[in-house]
Amino acid sequence: MSRLDVFINRMVSQRACLDFAIEQTRGMTGPVFELGLGNGRTFDHMRERMPERDIFVFERKVESNPASTPDAEMTILGDVRETLPQSLERFGPTAQLIHADLGGHNLEKNDRFAREISPLVEPMLAVGGLMVSSDKMYFSALTELPLPEGAVAGRCFVYRRDA
Numbered sequence: 001m002s003r004l005d006v007f008i009n010r011m012v013s014q015r016a017c018l019d020f021a022i023e024q025t026r027g028m029t030g031p032v033f034e035l036g037l038g039n040g041r042t043f044d045h046m047r048e049r050m051p052e053r054d055i056f057v058f059e060r061k062v063e064s065n066p067a068s069t070p071d072a073e074m075t076i077l078g079d080v081r082e083t084l085p086q087s088l089e090r091f092g093p094t095a096q097l098i099h100a101d102l103g104g105h106n107l108e109k110n111d112r113f114a115r116e117i118s119p120l121v122e123p124m125l126a127v128g129g130l131m132v133s134s135d136k137m138y139f140s141a142l143t144e145l146p147l148p149e150g151a152v153a154g155r156c157f158v159y160r161r162d163a
């Protein structure tokens, strides 16, 4: 499988998993969190599909396309290892949807980072809330859901808090 194939599978899976999570959480209150702004493509998709919801974006350095840059008051600047615990104090366990795309090209590093932040992400989700991640996460109490149609196994992961 070429790097182009892997990239396309990741993009197609992100969209399928995000669209699924957006539908599943429709009607819930509470904030949405985008972890890793990057170019802003997934942020742009999310705000287009759910304009009625508040989307807070976590990023250490904003370098997104100007067309998909969040407002300053919706941007939580800094390393997520610091801003996630701070945000848990601010918001409590209220997030209806969390999307994480924080990794780079080094798969081992991505996996180590996913292990590190899983316990920081897990308590932020409300009951019934969904978490979509490009990396496998290591949660203690969330349920991993079957992938929606169109998503490619291993390219996206979806988790739900049931209780």
Ligand SMILES: C[S@@+](CC[C@H](N)C(=O)[O-])C[C@H]1O[C@@H](n2cnc3c(N)ncnc32)[C@H](O)[C@@H]1O
Pocket: 035, 036, 037, 038, 039, 040, 041, 042, 043, 058, 059, 060, 061, 078, 079, 080, 081, 101, 102, 103, 104
């Ligand atoms: C792959 S990009 C996200 C791409 C985005 N989903 C898009 O569609 O354009 C990953 C982003 O996560 C950010 N990031 C990585 N580690 C971080 C950390 N520890 N704290 C905050 N942001 C981080 C990087 O700066 C980068 O912008």
